[in-house]
Each structure stands twice: as structure tokens, then as C-alpha cells.
Amino acid sequence: MTQHGFFQPHDPDCSFILTDPETRRPWQAYLLNERQMSQIDQFGHGYARYWNEKGEDVGILPEGGPPASRMIAIRDAGQEGRPDVWSPAMFPGTEPPEDYQVVFHPAYWEARGKRGGVRASWRVFVPAEEPLEVWTVRLANETDTPAVRDVFAYAATVLNGYCLSLYRFYASNTMYIQGHDLPDLHAVWVHNATPMLPHDRYNAVMACDHPYCGFDTAPASFLGMPGTVFAARALREGRCGNVHAYEGQTCLAMQVRVELAPRETRELQFIVSTTSGPGHIRDLTTRWFADGVVEREWARAQAARRRERDALMVSSATPSLDSLINVWAKVQNRLAVLFRKGFRDVLQDAAGMSLYDPARAREALAEVFSVQRNDGAGIRAWKPYWDKMEYSDGPYWLTLMTAAYLRETGDFAFLQEQLPFMDGPPASVWEHMNRGLDYLYNDRNARGLVRLRFADWNDGLDGPGKGGEGDSVMVTMSLVGALRELESIAAAAGLKPTFDPQPRIAELCSAIERHTWTGDYYIGGYADDGRPYFAPTETYGKIYINSQAWAILCDVAPRERWDALIDVTTRHLNHPYGFRLFYPSFPKYDPRIGRCSGELPGIFENGAVYNHGFAFFLHAMWKAGKYEAVWEHLLKLLPDSEANPSDRTTAEPFVLNNCIFTEEARHRDGTCRGGWWTGTAGWVLRLVGNGLTGLRPEFDGLHVDPRQVVAAAGLRQVKRTFRATRYTVDYVSGAGTKGVVVDGRPHDPGQPLPPAPGGDVRVEIRL
Secondary structure (H helix, E strand, C coil): CCCCEEECCCCCCCCEEECCCCCCCCCEEEEECCCEEEEEECCCCCCEEEECCCCCEEEEECCCCCCCCEEEEEEECCCCCCCCEECCCCCCCCCCCEEEEEEEECCEEEEEEEECCEEEEEEEECCCCCCEEEEEEEEEECCCCCEEEEEEEEEEECCEEEEHHHCCEEECCHHHEEEEEEHHHCEEEEEECCCCCCCCCCEEEEEECCCCCEEECCHHHHHCCCCCHHHCHHHHHCCCCCCCCECCCEEEEEEEEEEECCCCEEEEEEEEEECCCHHHHHHHHHHHCCCCHHHHHHHHHHHHHHHHHHHEEEECCCHHHHHHHHHHHHHHHHHHHHHCCEHHHHHHHHHHHCCCCHHHHHHHHHHHHCCCCCCCCCCCECCCCCECCCECCHHHHHHHHHHHHHHHHCCHHHHHCEEEECCEEEEEHHHHHHHHHHHHHHCECCCCCEECECECCCCCCCCCCCCCCCECHHHHHHHHHHHHHHHHHHHHHCCCCCCCHHHHHHHHHHHHHHHHECCCCECCEECCCCCEECCCCCCCCCEEHHHHHHHHHCCCCCHHHHHHHHHHHHHHHEECCEECCEECCCCCCECCCEHHHHCCCCCCCCCCEEHHHHHHHHHHHHHCCCHHHHHHHHHHHCCCCCCCCHHHHCCCCCCCECEECCHHHHHHCCCCCCECCCCHHHHHHHHHHHHHCCEEEECCEEEECHHHCCHHHCCCEEEEEECCEEEEEEEECCCCCCEEEECCEEECCCCCCCCCCCCEEEEEEEC
């Protein structure tokens, strides 16, 4: 729907081509591997960070929007007077070049354009393994006369970060930073000599495969006054200052002259990376500037994203569903697993990842178990720094999301893996799960509900439980669900819980029914003062989506109550943009509720359409059999949807966003703060891959249920790798008898699909 670009036709990688840079805010993508995360928008701007194996990070390029953190500028070196300076990514110009395009590919970014008879492109990618950025600049002389161009490459640097061992020590002191050049290596680098740094990569380098004719490591020299790329001194004067930074802000900049014969095309390769010093820089340039290496590694980076794509591919009548599920939700989900080290966050994201990369999902789950407290409690986050505040929801996610992983993989050996606690000796994953649920069960108040502690899944709900007696209905319900899953896992794996879950389930359900059911819906809980919150007796926040969703998801509400719960939630919380988190929003800060009440009304957790909670409710509706209704509401959630077009929301048209502001947000009505950083991606992957497609993983294998296939979704085919078997599922309408056919033979939907490890199975769902 956006007017700013389009998805590349017939491209299985679902590249988005931007043709108009004037979006309401910069549109961003993330290029990443296990140690490097690089954000980049249509102008080439964006931050970059490096992590070592301990999670100790360093910022390479600064956060924030323009002026540039990255830039490629092209200057006509043979033109008299004030020659034209331009870039295929527009900046430092103020207008896009001819034939302007920016390609957002899941594995790379590329800007393209033409000016003065020279066509140029600037491509950036992060390799599949090594933590660095590779820039390729291509110049093509489309005239019959020679052309001389100076290419200016520029990257601002920050060289700061958190140190785990010193707890929130932040290295940002510019008194220790200076710049250097290495002409023999065609490289410039800046060195941070701050004492007590946790590793030796707090330095940055830019290197080129061609010699430079000028350099700068001091922004004051390259930019001059007023200090922006739009009026950079080096670009005005046509030469770098050749200045080594000494204290203060630093940059990496070089000027490379390119002489082009008529109709000739030339390429420049640049590396931007953290570094330990000249020896490492020599190794980098030797390896990366060898013939064919850059193109080989570019192909490997694309291959990594294509492996994700091929693990689950959907073909339907809804292109935005296909591009999201096949490609972009997986990139979004992987970004969250690798670089958002929240306890609950990684667990949920790992469950989504298990659909397309189960081996990496297993590693992610193990990492979370290893930061669980010895008494069974969870923490909020680790890496790049510890946040040991006790959020009550952590322990139940361990069991719920491990169950989701086991249904995908059948990897019951994981339960016996010995993993440490944050503050205790190793124990099996099974023991970790039991200990976590036992901790929650024993952390209940006089009402029999689990204490909220600092907060639960809703980080902004940090008021009701600070005194130690407030509780969370969502957590109490989820404990019931986790206890049920513990029993299911025990039965499937031949294990025995360390306690009997059934009496606890009965006791918890009784407490929930007695204290939280209003006759119409479930409240959010009780604050320390004994007064309910998210309850009909309150003026603001009368109804909360999570209590209703998890009542269904955890089988707390009786089955005969589900339809009424969905109806009342829809009546109060459904909005043209999606489902609100709660309603009405709070007009001002209420210390009983906490941070979310102090946010402006209609944004984020204060009554906005908060997509993570929206996704919970869609899963609950799916469980209740409301398949058509789920599809209707899922359409709102998809990127650049009719209900939430990108040109209004400001979100990228290829990924999910965190939340949509409502009409209370005044001129921000219908907009979002940004895309990418949300746990919604993993939940949508599971909703589609394990629901909408009619496929359902269970401990005994992959099941198929034609009743779940929604005709309006227009499914044509799904390709799904499940436990090393490649299933191709075709959806056939008007084929006569309804049912399932496997490799030409009728199949009993009550049985799992036959496995063929390493092979292919063909499935027809006849509708």
C-alpha cells in the first residue's frame, strides 16, 4: 500500500525497493550475525555494535538519526568551480539522484543512482560469521568521455560500551582516544586506550582495497563548521585534512580517486570493523581484499537468510503475509534472540526461532536457563549488563517455551542437559523447570495468587507489587498453564515432576475463580493495598487483555466461558488498529499502577494497541476455534496493512511494529514509535506456521487439521521442514471429497504425518 516503494516482483527473498526517500521517518533494516548488529536506513545512517563471546559490547557507529553515521559521497574531481557532490543514498545531497533506489534485502542494503553520466551503487552487508561491515562502491561511466571521481567514505565512531564484569561501567571517555593512519594497508583507525576495558576490540578501522589520496580521523577536520555532512569542509574543498584525531570525537574517513575510461566500471571495497590493532588490520585486509572473497562472503550472507526462508515458506493470496512469514519475521525474530537479552524475551523468541532454526533456538533456551537464579526465580535481563530485578513471570516462561520447542523438535534429550544457575551449581533442564515452578507456587500471598514483585510481562506495571503483597493474575494463570505443560512433558519424556502438579493446579484455579472472576471477565490482580487493578470497579484500566487471553491459553476459564470472554474483550478492547492492551487509559501517573499509567494516554502500555499482547489474544482466539476472526484481526497486524498502512504508521512496510498509538495521542493517532523491536514476531510465526496453515506440532510429530484452514487467507502451498522431513503441503479447493492425502494416499488427521528424515513428503489438504 505504501507510495514510497514496492516489493521486488518474483523475488523469493522479498526485497523491498524504496523509490521515494521522503518517508515520515527513516525506514531501517538490520544486518547481523552472532557478533555484529548494524542498523541502516535509506540514507545509510544507523548504529553498529559488536559483542564478544561474553556479551561485552562496543559501539562502533553512533545511535541517532542524521547527520550521518555512514556516508559515501561522490565528487567530480575534474570539474571547475563548485563541482557537484552527491550520493546514491541521497545525503549529503538534498535531492535523490536520477534512477534512485534503495534495496532493503534481508542480507544486505544497497543504494543506487546516477548523476553527471556516472551510475553508482553503494552496498553494505554483514558477513555470515565475521563481525564487520563490507561496503562495495561501484561506479560506471555511461558516457563516451573519461571521468574522474573522488569517492569520500565516512563513518562516525563512538567506541563505547558496557562491561559486564564491572556492572554498568560505561566506557565513553574521549580523553583516551586518538586516530592513526596506515598508508601501506590503505587503512585509518582510531584507538581507545581507556583503562580497564574488558576486551581489546574498543578500536575501529576503515580499510579500502585501493590507495587513498586523503584521510581524516577527526570530524572537526573532515566536517569543519557547522559540523554536518551537508556542508562538510572536505566535500566543499575536495580534499581531506589528513588529521589524526587526538582526544575528542573521532571518525574514519578517506578519499579515493577513481579514473574511469569511457564506458568503464570500477569497484571499491571497504571494510568497517572493530579491531585489536595493526596486526589484526593487516590480517583483515589480506583476507578480505583477496580476489573473489567479498562476493563469496556476500553470497554466504544471503545463503544464511535463505536457509531460514526455506525452513518455512508460505504461498498465499496475501503478499504481505508471505513476505513477513517467509523472510522478514525471521530476521526480526533472530535480531531479538541475538541482541535483546531479556529473560522472558529470549524464551519467547526462541520458541519462534524453533520453526526455522531449532539448533540455535536450543542454544538460546540454554542461555536463559543459565541465568536463572538458584532458588528458581528469574531476572529481567543480562547482556550487555545485568538487570537482576525480580519480574515474576520469568519461571513459567521457562516451561511454556521449552514445551513449544519440544513440540517442534522432539528433542527430549535437552531436558537432561546440565546447565548452571546464575548463582548455583549445574542441574538438568528438567530440574530448572521444576524449581522455577515450585518457586512461583510458593511465592503466593494470602489470596493464593502469585506475587507480582517488581512487575510481570508488562514492564510498565511496576506499581502494584512493590510492597510485596500485590499479585498478578496473568502470572497465576500462566503458572497453571506451565504446570499442565510440565505434566505433558513428563508423560511424553518418561519423567516425573518433583511435586504433584494436580493439587496445585486445582488450588490455583480455585483462587483465581474466587478472587479474580467478576462474572464478566478476569481482573488484572490486586495491589499492595488490597484494591484490585484492571477491574470494572476502577475508573481507568477497567479491563486488561492479558487476563482474558491467558485464562483461555492456560485452560483456567471453563470451556463454556471462552466465547463470552472473547466477546467481552472484543467489545471493550477492539480498535480499528487492533486490540488495546487495556482501556480506558490513565490520564496521569498513578503510583498504584506504575510507569505505564504515567505514559501519555494512548501510547505504548497506556492503552495503545500493543501488538505483543494483541498476539497473545489472537493465540487465545485460535485455541477457542475462532479461526476466521483470527484471520480478520491478523490482517490488521500485518505490515503495511489496510488498517495500518506504513505511510500513516511510519513503520517499515516489511516488519512488525511494537504498538500503534490511538486517537488520544492527538496528531500521533495511528502512528507507531518504530518497528523491529517487539516480541510479536515469534508469536506471529507460531500462529501462522502452527495454526493458520492447518499444521500443528505435537510431541509425537506434525499433525494436520483441515478445519483450521481459513478460506479467506487463500493458502496455496506451504513448505515446512519439521524434524528433518521436508513437507510440501498443497491446498486444493473444489477437489471433491474433503480430507488429507499424503503421497497419494488418504491420511487419518488423527495421526501425525509420516516422517521421512532427509526426505520429502507431499501433502494435499482438500478443502
